[in-house]
Every structure is written in C-alpha cells, then in structure tokens.
Amino acid sequence: MAGGVDTVFRETSAEPRVEAVPLAHLSVELGHLYMEDLTAPDADLGAHFARIAPWVDPPRLAAVARVPQARLRVSTCLLIDDYFSAPGSPADVIGQLVTAAAGAGLRVDYVARESACATAPRPSRPGPASRPAAGGAGSYPADDDGEVSLAALVEAALVADPPFGATGVRPTPAQIGWLSNGERTPGADGARPAAAMAGETPWAPPRENAARRHSVFVDVELWDVPRDARVWSCPMLAGVWQLLRLGLLRVEGRGAVNPVRMDVEALPNRWAELPPVIQLADRVAPFCAYRAMSVLDSRFFPVEHAVRTILAQVATDPVVAEQALTRAGQEGTPLPRAVPDRLSYVFLGS
Template sequence: MNQPTPVFRETSAEPPTESVPYSHLSLELGHLYMEDFTEGADRLRRHFATARPWADAVRTSTAARLANGRARISTCFLIDDYFSRQSTPARLIPPLLGAAADAGLTIDYLARESGCAVAPGTDRAELRLAESVLHRLVESPPPGSSGFRPPVSRTGWLSNGRRAPAQRTSAALDSAGATWQPPSETTARGHSVFMDVELWSGPEEQRTWSCAFLASVWQLVRLGLLRDNGRAVFAPTPWDDKEFPTEWDELPPVVRLNPQAEPFTAYSTSSVLPTRFLPVEHAVRVVLEQVHVEAGTLAQALERSAKEGFPVPADIADRTSYVFPPGL
C-alpha cells in the first residue's frame, strides 16, 4: 500500500487574517427595491416612521445584554442597484436620507447590492464576491443520502435536507415498487420545513445571482467574516459632505455617511424589513448554515465578543435576527 506523501507548508506562506473593528450590532433600517423609491418621498417617510419604534426596541434589547448598558450599534441601509437601476444616486439618496432624518433615524452606512456580487478586491483587483462565497459552500448531506444529487456548484440550488426523489418515466410511476417519498429537513424537530434555494440563474459566464444569495453575502459582510487573501472586504469609504454621483458604479460598495458612526462590521446583525422579505431571509439562513468560514476569522469574533461580555453563537446563522413589522 502506498503511503501518503506528507505536505509541508511554510507558516509565512499563509496570509495573516486581518482584524476588523466590531460593533456589538449592525442594525439594518431597510432594504427597498427600485420600484419602492419611484413611489416618492411619502413612501420613504412611511417606511422609516414604521421602522423607528422597532429599531428602538432592538437597540434597547441589545444594550440590555451588556453589563454597562452601552452597546456599540451602527445602522445601515442596502439599496438594490443590481436588479434595476431606474434612478441615480444623486436623485435617490438625498430623499432617502431626508426621510430617515424626519423619523429621527440616522443611516451610518449605505451599501449597494451590486457590490455583493462584484466588489473591489485587494490591490484594486476585481473581487467576484458572490462567486467566492459559492466556493465556500459545504453542503450538509442528509441522513441516508446516496450522493446522487449533483453539487450546488453545478445546479445552482441549495437545500436544507433531502429532496423528494424524482421519477424519470411514467413507466417508473406505474411500477409496483415505485412509491412517493416526501422531502425532509436535515435538522427537523418533529416535522420538516423543507426549502430549496435558487442561488443563480442563467449560464455560468452570465450568472444572475438571486436576491437570497446576495442577501447571504450581505450578512457575511456585515458580520466581518469574509476575507480576500486575508484582507477584509467591503471596507467603508468615507463620504463626508460629498455630492452623490450620477452613476451607481461611481459609488463605492459601502459608504460611511456618519463620521461618528460605530464600526460597520458587528458581532451580530438585526434587520428591520418588510414582510415580503421573510421567505428570502429564511433562504439566507439555509445558505449561512452551509458556508465554510476560516477558523481564524471565526475565532476573532468569538474571542473578542466573549471578552466584552457579549458572547455570540458559534453558528453564523444564529448571529442574525430580524424584525418584520406589519405595514412596513
């Protein structure tokens, strides 16, 4: 029997994991589609007026977890410039910030959803962020799995359990031994809530990433869990007293609007969203539960949060929370 050949690697060859500053909480004040913005300023004012008391409640509950009651909380807002670009930053952002201010809210960081697909990487190189997260997916095989299911890298679909077996022919359906089997959730408690998540559509060279997958990338970015050759991605760009551009691509993926803001990345996240996003965020949890993150990156948040008396779960998905206010 051939013995395995040992592989030696210099420790210096591994890029060091860059440390990032952490808030206790990243509070998302909304995520609207372009058609929401076209409804005008009244639509934006209603959104923030409805979100305000729920955002205040999240702040209060976060502060209560700390002995001194002083929580570092940063706010953010994600604009969908990936699926539609009906307006421009110069026309869209000022009314958005004004509507938030009218409700007594401050948006510390503004992000573009297209940056979750492709963003500036190290040394100014283009970083295909969504594709890099795709390569980090490690599917959880359901009990009794035969391995017949093609990998997510080929199908573009990720599930949280075992799909119902497909019968290929009518003859198979008519055979005496053919019986239908239901899908099942891998970690079901009593009964299954099975979900199959589409990550992209279109050919590989022209993929259109799904809203659910880009939202998963967005959560990983806010949690400070993504690195490019050891370096943090999505570093916010200060945008103090600047005019907003007329093209979305001229706006960095994340801009810091508030010079006094707490750090963008956080130990945990909470998002105040319209109820239509509930199935999307369920899909996000399915993705987050199957993403591999480097041990060093995970350890940073676990160790530092514990030292601050604000321990976070080891499971990434459990660091996220949501509020779906009625009427938002």
C-alpha cells in the first residue's frame, strides 16, 4: 500500500554481538624475564624489581594514562616465557617473583604464560547471539579441539602495507612468515622485478614506506618451521601479548582470555595446567586497559620495534576498536586510534 510501512521481524538472538571486556586506564608490565633470568646462579630478582619501582609511581602512571591520579585505574602484570623453555614449576617461579616484587614495594596483579599467546583454551562457547559481526582480529573462530591459536588469529588479521608501485607479486606474510614496513631489496622476497627479465637485477636498498627523509627498514620474522611444526617468533607472541593487554582480541565474539583468580600456594606444578592469565590479588583493576606501558631491559628494544611494526598492520575488528574508543570518550580519557600509539615504554640499560 502506498505510504505504508514495511515491517521486518528479527529475533534478538540473530543479531551478532561482540563482548566488551573490563578496562583499566593503564596496564603496567613489570619487566620480562627469560628462563636464564630466573635460573642463573647470579639471578637477582630483587634488583630487577628495584630498578623498575621508581618508574611506576602513581604520578608517572597518571601522566602516561592521561587521567587525573585521583581516578587512575592501573593494573600490573608479568609475562613468563614457558613457550621456548620450561622455567621450573609455576608455584616456585611465580612465588619467587611475587616475593621479590613485594620487597621492592610492587604488587603483581596478573601473571600470564607466553605459550598461551600461541595457543590458548577456547573461551566458553557462546550461543548464536555472540558471533561477531565483522572481520579482523576480533572475530577469529576457535578450533574444534577446544583450543585456539591466538597467534594465528593475529596473523590472519594482518594487512601488509604494500610499498609504492607494488604489483601483488610479493608473497604474503602468511606464505613466507615475514612482515616488513616497506620495500625489500629487489629479489629478496622471491618476486622477480620486470627489469630482471632482460638480465641481471640491479641492486637497490630496502626502503621504509613511511620514512622521514631516511629509512629505518624493519623485516620481522613471524614464524619458522624447524621440525615440521610452526614455531612462532618472540615478536609475534609479544604482539599478541600487547593486543591482549589492550583488550583488542576476541574469539567468536568473546574475550580471548579471562583471568582466573588463584593464590600462589594453590598453583599447579606444570605450566600447561595454568590458565593463560591468573589474577593474584582481590580488588585489582582489570587486566585489559586502554593503554599499556612496559618497563623493560634495553635488550628488548629490537623486539618491541618489531612488535610495533606488526601491530601497525593488524586490522582490528571495527566493533572491538569502536568499543574502546567510545568508552574512553565517555570517561573523558584521550585514546589514539592507532594501536601502536597506545603503547608506552621505559627501556633500562644494563
């Protein structure tokens, strides 16, 4: 009928939904430790945290979070490397870390295991209403065996920044396991330039896409396959870790990891039995945050440069991205759109 209204009935359960996660203003990483840092005869965890403590005082953290100190919500965390090595039992290692941190006046709110950045248990299976509406790093499905590869989730969301004049011949990061921030030396990526058809390929230097007069070219190895099984690189796992801290990863619309409250005395003896992220204290700010800050030894600078290269080319689920921006705006908290700009660092020399 002319001038009538067309009515379409839809069930609420048919509407896709992406879960929002609790957010602090700032997540502070209290250093990163390899197995040798924990087991070396001269290991001094007290000195490790004593160096970090002056950099995580409330006025500094409020300035980094860009919120008044009076309403600052901040949580602290540690990432333990159990992916490339086995650093002893969780009960022993985490107990030592918590005690050493307390001796420096610091509290560890959350501890995560690095292997979970590669493969984590599937979050509680959602109903039909929880399936995300858009692609990107927020909508990767879990495997049927009850686990999901968070590293593969991030790899699938990579949108490599093509250099000027790219023809599409260059292999993708998923094919070769490398991601750069510009144009490689001709022939270095397996693509044969047209000029090479007639003879020898002339040498040319690599070039950064967003160079400021001079290039700082970075080529990041995402994974290798040493024994017929993919091994994710440290920068790739660290990229997953930063996205988890920023609350930007979802699995079938659910938060990728959910911290589990555990006491140090009740921790299991095997890392595989430990949840991906554990919460060690009551009444703490959320694990995820609008911004993340890491206080690290200077040896981690190259890794974090690689992490920023990766995150600059991750297509975050637009629904997830908008959730954080909207909530930050409602709180009056400035938040940049670019994910790498939400990360801050303090690098300490030896």
